[in-house]
Amino acid sequence: MNRSNKNNVMSARERIEAFCEWFDLPIPDLMYEPDGDIRINETFFKWCDEEQPCIDWIATGDAKAMATAYRQKYQCDGSALSDFKKTVRKLDPIERDAIHMAVSLHLEGTAPLDQALEVAKNAIDEIRAKAA
Structure with a gap:
């Protein structure tokens, strides 16, 4: 069973707003689809380069990459x-x-x-x- 997106209840817009709130960042002026999904374009990539969010989570809601990075960090040290x-x-x-x-x-x-x-x-x- 693929559980990657099982708990994904937020839209990309909501995930970006949450990320900005967590790290006290201004909400970027990005483009969204009518369903709340992010429009992947150069503006989005520029924001990602500047703020370093987990793109998998922002774009798809898949938290596995964040969990993997956390786990690897603490397995190593x-x-x-x-x-x-x-x-x-x-x-x-x-x-x-x-x-x-x-x-x-x-x-x-x-x-x-x-x-x-x-x-x-x-x-x-x-x-x-x-x-x-």
């Missing part, structure tokens, strides 16, 4: 991710909840990640001080 996992495993459930809340606030757009994690760190420090 997963030390930072591995260190993060080791650190998180040392946290007790309440401390993990503080980290989870920080990431959730960031994903909801409520707080920048660095600020949310700083609040979580302060909460963890306070929990540990009370326990000591």
